[in-house]
Structure formats: structure tokens, C-alpha cells
Amino acid sequence: MRGFYIGRFQPYHNGHHRMVEEIADEVDELVLGIGSAGDSHSPRNPFTAGERIMMVTKSVADFDVTTYAVPIEDLDRNSVWVSHVQSMSPTFDVAYSNNPLVIQLFTEAGVEVRQSPMFNRDVLEGTELRDRMIHDEDWRSLVPGPVERVIDEIGGIERLQRVSETDSNGGDATADPS
Numbered sequence: 001m002r003g004f005y006i007g008r009f010q011p012y013h014n015g016h017h018r019m020v021e022e023i024a025d026e027v028d029e030l031v032l033g034i035g036s037a038g039d040s041h042s043p044r045n046p047f048t049a050g051e052r053i054m055m056v057t058k059s060v061a062d063f064d065v066t067t068y069a070v071p072i073e074d075l076d077r078n079s080v081w082v083s084h085v086q087s088m089s090p091t092f093d094v095a096y097s098n099n100p101l102v103i104q105l106f107t108e109a110g111v112e113v114r115q116s117p118m119f120n121r122d123v124l125e126g127t128e129l130r131d132r133m134i135h136d137e138d139w140r141s142l143v144p145g146p147v148e149r150v151i152d153e154i155g156g157i158e159r160l161q162r163v164s165e166t167d168s169n170g171g172d173a174t175a176d177p178s
């Protein structure tokens with residue numbers, strides 16, 4: 001059986017990693033959808049699809065499951081998003097998500113969806129991690145080791161701080177306020 005788990009993974013953190021660990025017990029193969037693949041260099045989406053592929057590919061090597069990382073760009077039309085996902089991904093039998101819109105769209109399209117508990121959500125949340133990165137607080141303990149190394153390799157903290165600087169100074173055309 002093959003599963004599909006999509007997230008923006010900005011960045012991939014220990015909450016995602018726990019979810020993948022549990023999914024790996026239920027499926028033989030897993031597709032990791034890299035959501036909002038066209039977005040990068042903004043406060044909410046600092047990392048490119050390629051950088052996020054490095055983070056997840058190196059991290060899931062911990063688990064005994066064949067994994068495919070597939071970038072999925074956003075569409076303006078939710079009604080055809082599931083078809084778009086299916087057109088980009090290896091076929092899958094079950095989708096995993098805790099995102100209400102994703103659950104709604106897959107369910108309407110007749111795809112089985114499984115949810116998981118939220119692990120340590122007060123700190124294991126992308127928004128909280130990016131906030132810590134911007135303010136030079138501890139984020140390293142909240143991500144798998146390979147993610148920490150990728151972020152260091154690409155100068156990710158400096159990038160996030162720079163794109164957030166223009167944003168907090170009242171906005172700038174080069175900084176996506178989303």
C-alpha cells in the first residue's frame with residue numbers, strides 16, 4: 001500500500017517526523033508532497049522546493065519506507081486540486097493530513113484520509129520555528145539533524161531574517177506579506 005502526506009514543510013520539523021514514523025508502520029511506500037512548491041524567500045515560505053526535498057529525503061532515511069518527494073504547486077482552483085495532485089504523484093491508496101481543507105478536498109474526491117494526533121503542537125509548529133529562527137532562539141532541538149544541516153548549508157537563517165526584516169518594517173515589494 002502507498003500513502004500520500006502533503007505539507008509545506010517550512011521547515012520539516014519533529015512533528016512531521018513523528019507523523020511520518022507512524023505512517024511508515026501502515027504503508028509500504030510513502031509519497032511526500034512538497035506543498036506550495038513555487039513559494040520561497042518569504043517569511044511564511046522561506047525555503048525552496050529543492051531545499052525542502054533535501055530536508056525530507058535526508059530525514060526519512062531514518063525509517064524503513066520507500067519515499068518519493070514530489071513538489072506540488074498551488075492552484076487558484078481548489079475544486080481541481082486533487083486531480084492536480086494525482087497528476088503529479090505516483091498513485092496512492094490513502095492520504096494523510098491534519099489540514100481541514102486538504103481533508104475536505106480528498107474526501108469529496110473519494111480518497112480515504114487518515115489523521116494523526118498533533119505532537120507537542122505548542123512548539124512543533126512551522127510558525128513557531130520560523131519565529132525562533134528570526135529571533136535567534138533555539139530551533140535546532142525541534143528539527144531532525146539533517147534539517148539543521150541543510151538550513152546551515154543554504155544560509156537559511158540569514159535568508160529568513162533578511163526577508164522578514166523588510167516585512168516587519170512595514171512591507172516591501174520584494175517581501176511577500178503572506
Ligand SMILES: Nc1ncnc2c1ncn2[C@@H]1O[C@H](COP(=O)(O)OP(=O)(O)OP(=O)(O)O)[C@@H](O)[C@H]1O
Pocket residue numbers: 006007008009010014015016019096097098099116117118119120121124125126127128
Ligand atoms: N506537531 C505536529 N504533529 C502532527 N502533525 C503536524 C504537526 N505539525 C504539523 N502537522 C501536520 O503536518 C501537515 C503539514 O503541516 P505544515 O507543513 O503546514 O506545518 P505546520 O507546522 O502546521 O506549519 P505552519 O505553522 O508553517 O503552517 C499538516 O497536516 C499539519 O496539520
Ligand SMILES: NC(=O)c1ccc[n+]([C@@H]2O[C@H](COP(=O)(O)O)[C@@H](O)[C@H]2O)c1
Pocket residue numbers: 006007008009034035036037073074075076077078081098099101102105
Ligand atoms: N488550491 C490549492 O492549490 C490547494 C488546496 C489545498 C491545499 N493546498 C496546499 O497543500 C498544502 C497543505 O499543506 P499544509 O497542511 O502544510 O498547509 C499547502 O501547500 C497548500 O497550499 C493547495
